[in-house]
Amino acid sequence: MHRTDTPQPRALGDHTWRDRAACRSTPHHRVDPELFFPEPDEVDRIAAAKALCAQCPVSSTCLEAALENGDRDGIRGGMTEEEREALHSKLGGRLSYSRVNEALAGRDIHLTKAERKAVVRAAYQADIPAEQLARMLKVTEAHAGKLYRRTRREIRNRAVEQQKKANEAAKSPDNAPQILKNPAAKLPARDDLGTAA
Structure with a gap:
């Protein structure tokens, strides 16, 4: 069954999505929270929990929250602890440009290492002041300046x-006839490369 929600990046500390979760107990819909913490060999409980997750309108958000918070216990977003393990290890490399754009727009969201690096690069290229980058990433202005220098x-x-x-390719014997055919083509001089950092 497909997921019913496409998770919009949550603001840090936002737990309002839980109010729409299928596992939320109400007076008319009792759900035993222990259902989501089965032993590995309790196949029926795992199946029952996953069936409830399959109906949940916020299962993707639940999974994202579990990964971002490092929550390794129980069934979250329709996945067992073992099924989520590979996702936990890959989370730091996740790069979602929608999350990067949300951060650049000023939303206070969880960012992975790769996403933080993309925010710094995009902010640098957009000439966003270091003080504004510092607010986006919740770092000091001095650290934001250091991130900009590293990016530059x-x-x-x-x-x-x-x-x-490009210079090596132009010097290779395979490219020699092309260079001779076009004597007006000028290879950049060392001075054209600028100074080293």
């Missing part, structure tokens, strides 16, 4: 590497 250095180093590869 990475961009510069990548450009230098690309230029080196």
Whole structure:
């Protein structure tokens, strides 16, 4: 069964999604919370919990929250502890541009390492002041400045590497006839690369 919600990035500390969860007990719909903490060999309880998760309108948000909070116990978002284990280990590398855009728009959301790096790069390229980046990432302004300097250095180093590869390709014997055919083509001089950091 497919998930009924596409998780919009939650604000940090936002738990309002829980009010819509299928596992939420109400006077008319009693749910035993212990159902979601079965032993690995309790196949019937696991199936019952997953069946309830399959009906849940916020199961994807539940799974995201479990991963972001490092919650490794019980069934969350329709997945057992064992099924979520691989997702926990990959979370730091998750890169969702919708989350990056939400952070750049000023929403206070959980970001992975990869997403934080993308926010810094996008903010740098958009000339967002370091003080604003500091507020986005909840770091000091001095640290935001350091992140900008690192990003500037990475961009510069990548450009230098690309230029080196282009120069090497132009010097290779396979490309020699093309260079001779177009004598007006000028290879960039070392001075065109700028100074090193």
